[in-house]
Amino acid sequence: MRAVSLLLPLLELFFPSRCLLCRGRQGDNRELDGFCAACLATLPDPASCCRRCGQSLPERGVCAACRGCRLAFSGACAAGQYRGKIRRVIHRYKYAGQSQLAVPLGRLLARQVRRCPWPAISAVVPVPLHRRRLAERGYDQSLLLAEAVATELGIPLFTTLVRTIDTISQTRFAAAERWGNVREAFAVLPGIALHGNILLVDDLLTTGATAHYAAQALLDAGAGTVYLAVAAR
Ligand SMILES: [Zn+2]
Ligand SMILES: [Zn+2]
Numbered sequence: 519m520r521a522v523s524l525l526l527p528l529l530e531l532f533f534p535s536r537c538l539l540c541r542g543r544q545g546d547n548r549e550l551d552g553f554c555a556a557c558l559a560t561l562p563d564p565a566s567c568c569r570r571c572g573q574s575l576p577e578r579g580v581c582a583a584c585r586g587c588r589l590a591f592s593g594a595c596a597a598g599q600y601r602g603k604i605r606r607v608i609h610r611y612k613y614a615g616q617s618q619l620a621v622p623l624g625r626l627l628a629r630q631v632r633r634c635p636w637p638a639i640s641a642v643v644p645v646p647l648h649r650r651r652l653a654e655r656g657y658d659q660s661l662l663l664a665e666a667v668a669t670e671l672g673i674p675l676f677t678t679l680v681r682t683i684d685t686i687s688q689t690r691f692a693a694a695e696r697w698g699n700v701r702e703a704f705a706v707l708p709g710i711a712l713h714g715n716i717l718l719v720d721d722l723l724t725t726g727a728t729a730h731y732a733a734q735a736l737l738d739a740g741a742g743t744v745y746l747a748v749a750a751r
Contacts, residue, residue, distance in 0.1 A: 535551070535552070537552070537553050537554035538552050538553060538607060538619070538622045538623075539553060539554075539557040539603040539604065540554060540556070540557050540603060542554055542556075549629075550625060551622075551625065552622040552625065553622070557603065560598075561597060561630070562574045562596065562598065562599065562630075564595045564633045564634045564635075565578055565633070565635075566578055568580055568581035568594075569593055570587075570589055570592075570593060570594065571583070571589070571723070571751070572594035572595045572596045572723070572746070572748070572751055573751065574599065589726060590730050590731070590733035590734040590737055590744060591718060591729055591730065591733040591744045591745060591746040592743045593636060593745045593746070594723065594729070594745065594746040594747070594748065594751075595630045595633075595634050595745075595746075595747055595748075596630065596723065596747075596748045596749070596751040597623065597626045597629075597630050597748075597749050598749075599750060599751065600722060600750035604749070604750050605750065607623065608623075608722070608749055608750055611623060611659060611721070611749075612655075612659050615656070617657045617662055620659070620662035620665070620666045621666050623663055623666065623749050624663050624664075624665070624666020624669070624670055625666065625670050626749075627663065627666075627667050627719070627747050628667050628670035628671050630747065631667065631671065631717065631747050632671070634745070636715065636745050637715050637743070638714075639671070639714075639715050639716070639717045639745065640673070640714030640715055640716065641673060641674050641676045641712070641714070641716055641717070642664050642667055642668035642671070642673050642674070642675045642676070642716075642717045642719055643675075643676050643677070643678065643716055643717070643719070643736060644658070644660040644661045644663070644665075644677065644679070644718075644719050644720070645660045645679070645718060645719065645720040645728060645729065645732045646660070646661075646677070646679050646680050646704070646732075647659070647660060647661070648683070649681075650684045651684065659721050660719060660720050660721055661677065663719055663720075663721060663749060664719035667747060671717075673717070676710055676712070678706050678707050678712065679704060679705075679707075679732060679735060679736060680705055680707055681703055681704060682702070682703060682704065683702060683703040702731075703731060704731055704732050704734075704735035706735050706736065706738070706739035712736060712739050712740040713740055713741065713742060714742050715741075715743045715744075715745060716736050716741040716742075716743070716745070717744075717746075718732055718733055718736065718744050718745065718746045719746075719748070720732075720746070720747075721748065721749045721750070722748055722749065722751065723746070723751035724751075729748075
């Protein structure tokens with residue numbers, strides 16, 4: 519025990535923990551392993567974001583885009599905006615095969631979920647990847663992220679939502695067209711009864727169409743309320 523307590527400061531001296539976002543020393547911050555205090559301070563506070571879609575706002579409320587828009591999810595939060603350091607990390611995670619980044623990203627996202635004024639969550643469900651996309655990429659980025667979030671929050675993970683249609687890559691469509699593109703894309707597998715508040719997890723939120731229809735499928739299958747957590751938006 520004594521040897522270990524001496525070894526840890528020595529390891530830290532020669533191999534200091536680096537912040538995933540800025541690669542600087544993590545320093546004394548012990549709030550969240552893998553991140554420095556300066557980077558954590560730059561992340562959006564859910565208390566000052568749109569309570570429907572998680573967009574940063576000058577003050578807590580509902581953003582202009584969400585007013586008059588009926589979304590199937592009741593609230594959303596993001597670990598950060600999709601730009602700068604977070605964008606670079608997500609690119610490494612999604613497109614450079616660095617699937618191990620799911621763990622620190624999930625830890626970061628779980629921290630944001632804990633800061634949201636949401637009721638107790640009963641299960642975490644990833645937004646599914648179609649099997650053809652899974653075959654191309656080799657891993658399911660939303661599933662790995664959802665697993666990390668569920669582990670961090672101590673909540674069960676249900677992989678009960680499936681993608682029945684391989685929707686053409688969202689980035690090829692204009693915003694208005696994306697809504698029709700994913701309308702019928704989701705189904706819930708029989709076997710697990712959904713109830714209570716479900717946390718839907720995805721890597722990115724763009725128009726909200728994918729999350730909306732995924733959440734609607736969960737509501738249709740018995741979920742009481744669906745909240746959404748994304749790595750970035
Ligand atoms: Zn940092
Ligand atoms: Zn909004």
